[in-house]
Amino acid sequence: MFTAVEILSALAEPTRLAAARLLWDGQEHCVCELMQRLGATQSRMSRHMSVLKAAGLAVDRRDAQWVRYRRAPNLPPSVEAVVTAALGLPIGRDRMAA
Amino acid sequence: MFTAVEILSALAEPTRLAAARLLWDGQEHCVCELMQRLGATQSRMSRHMSVLKAAGLAVDRRDAQWVRYRRAPNLPPSVEAVVTAALGLPIGRDRMAA
């Protein structure tokens, strides 16, 4: 696990990329917050977060009824670099042609 | 086209990521060379290269019987950064846990 392809695949989905963007503020975010801000259903958001977690990009913590996700700490620099670069891409359908 | 998800998806496949690595030497590579070095069939490699091309990461050129692919010139810095970062990830199934 934690292969390059796994990490890239985790980021190669709109909702997950948007979630990563939110997580990358360094704060904790419960699923209920993420689903609201990203306009997703709970089950959908839950599964997407589990993918980010499985890829090693996020960690979760139970806090009472909530599950709080945050970016994985101490990521290898190479992984950190990929996420940072991915978040640096224009959002949405912007053209990026040369 | 050329969305962030499209670019990440293009890189989130073993053969395509390996092909990008080869293309990123700045040189031209025909499909026949790529398929040999990556152990793929022609049709498989041809389709993978067309995905990289559709994502805007590669351009092709016909040279006699060959089609030579090379990395797209003048990529936006943000895109260039994603590819560079992706290629910086450990190859294969290496563990990347913290």
Add this chain to the structure above:
DNA sequence: AGAGCTTTTGCGCATATGCGCAAAAGCCTA
């Protein structure tokens, strides 16, 4: 225990993706 949260998970379904195979399409040389 029971009500009311949040979150996860099982199920089925629709679509996307990757693949092999074989035919077609380009191109060069004889």
Add this chain to the structure above:
DNA sequence: TAGGCTTTTGCGCATATGCGCAAAAGCTCT
């Protein structure tokens, strides 16, 4: 034009992915 390259493409298939829905699982508080 015919033969032999390289490459692309149409087809079918198997698997992966993403989704909604509803049930289940955790948790808190009364």
